[in-house]
Amino acid sequence: EAGVTQSPTHLIKTRGQQATLRCSPISGHTSVYWYxxxxxxxxxxxxxxxxxxxxxxxxxxxxxxxxxxxxxxxxLNVNALELEDSALYLCARGTSGKPxxxxxxxxxxxxxxx
Amino acid sequence: xxxxxxxxLFLSMQEGKNYTxxxxxxxxxxxxxxxxxxxxxxxxxLFVLLSNGAVKQEGRLMASLDTKARLSTLHITAAVHxxxxxxxxxxxxxxxxxxSKLTFGKGITLSVRP
Numbered sequence: 001e002a003g004v005t006q007s008p009t010h011l012i013k014t015r016g017q018q019a020t021l022r023c024s025p026i027s028g029h030t031s032v033y034w035y036x037x038x039x040x041x042x043x044x045x046x047x048x049x050x051x052x053x054x055x056x057x058x059x060x061x062x063x064x065x066x067x068x069x070x071x072x073x074x075x076l077n078v079n080a081l082e083l084e085d086s087a088l089y090l091c092a093r094g095t096s097g098k099p100x101x102x103x104x105x106x107x108x109x110x111x112x113x114x
Numbered sequence: 115x116x117x118x119x120x121x122x123l124f125l126s127m128q129e130g131k132n133y134t135x136x137x138x139x140x141x142x143x144x145x146x147x148x149x150x151x152x153x154x155x156x157x158x159x160l161f162v163l164l165s166n167g168a169v170k171q172e173g174r175l176m177a178s179l180d181t182k183a184r185l186s187t188l189h190i191t192a193a194v195h196x197x198x199x200x201x202x203x204x205x206x207x208x209x210x211x212x213x214s215k216l217t218f219g220k221g222i223t224l225s226v227r228p
Contacts, residue, residue, distance in 0.1 A: 043204075100145055
């Protein structure tokens with residue numbers, strides 16, 4: 001059991017809209033990582049949150065942003081959606097607040113941009 | 115920048131036979147992970163390898179790490195259909211500050227045929 005829930009499971013948007021994706025790690029785990037898995041591109045690191053702060057960011061434009069709430073759940077926002085944003089977005093929880101610890105992944109949100 | 119390469123990208127395996135898949139990475143790393151992903155599903159953690167010469171085994175899968183060669187191998191013994199999935203390796207290089215992150219290979223899709 002990964003101990004991470006994500007919602008929604010699927011999301012359909014049109015180009016230019018905004019998407020909000022949510023992630024909740026099980027209680028007591030403070031780190032949340034976001035990844036994008038686009039077809040043919042593998043998993044790309046997006047964002048890392050720990051203790052409510054953004055700790056690291058991947059090579060994505062600023063329209064990808066997020067936040068972490070006091071209960072350590074997290075939100076990923078994608079503004080001005082483009083067709084190439086269509087992907088599976090995976091959230092992972094850490095175990096110790098350090099990215100080198102094993103990360104456990106949630107089921108993902110599949111975003112389709114039309 | 116850390117690069118992770120997996121090969122082959124696709125492998126058709128015959129039931130009952132042994133196979134080895136490879137993961138190469140470009141710079142010194144602190145630890146290496148193997149994950150499994152079934153079609154349409156999230157990632158499941160398989161192994162974490164922490165040091166040179168580390169070997170981990172679970173069922174028909176055995177992973178090893180050679181940090182000098184910057185190479186990890188995943189050996190499959192007597193392939194069975196249940197092993198059909200995509201296998202990712204990921205490498206974490208611990209950097210100063212908060213720059214540490216997990217870098218994934220593109221994954222190897224294994225298909226076991228009767």
